[in-house]
Amino acid sequence: MDDIVAKKRRPAVSLHLPRQRPTRGEVEAAVRTLIAWAGDDPEREGLKDTPRRVTEAFEEYFSGYRLDPTDVLSRQFDEAGGYDDLVMLRDIRVESHCEHHLAPFLGVAHVAYLPNGRIVGISKIARVVEIFAKRLQTQETMTAQIADAIEAALRPRGVAVLIEAEHQCMSTRGVRQPGVKTITTRFTGALETDASYRDRFLQMVHAARP
DSSP states (O other): OHHHHHHHTOOSOOOOOOSSOOOHHHHHHHHHHHHHHHTSOTTSGGGTTHHHHHHHHHHHHTGGGGOOHHHHTOOEESOSTTOOSOEEEEEEEEEEEETTTOOEEEEEEEEEEEOSSOEEOHHHHHHHHHHHHTSEEOHHHHHHHHHHHHHHHHOOSEEEEEEEEEEHHHHSSTTOOTTOOEEEEEEEEHHHHOHHHHHHHHHHHHSOOO
């Protein structure tokens, strides 16, 4: 029983960062090495600025390492007019990178929670999704992290997260299966134990778009 409790209370954010971050010059040198290894000349005209561009792109792709979802969710509101039903954001854009191949995976996230006296600005939920997406990830881990962060910050009666995405490491290499979607879910609290809440969440996910 203690193991189950410990698992449910695991930290929402677990990072293993290098003790010393490489310098920009070291990163650009590494990109030049990769270009040469691929078989091209990093000094030719079209590639001269590529190391700088790649470094700047990585800063954007992985900006989530510099942000804390706990801070984003810290501003909460007690005045919800007694509202205690599902709060749901559907079709949040997900742009992330697979930690195994550094290849993009793209899709959408659907997130809902059952308030327990406190609510948060809806844009903050989308921001939490973006923070975790802007890190090297597996989709499974990201799904759990989003749910855990919301649960830890809001202490709601339940959280639901469903992510569906296409992974370029599968569609453009390896088995080469374009169009295949990976779907992951995480339910906590009443959304895990009460089938009526869970079914309603899934119905809202799959409801016809306008």
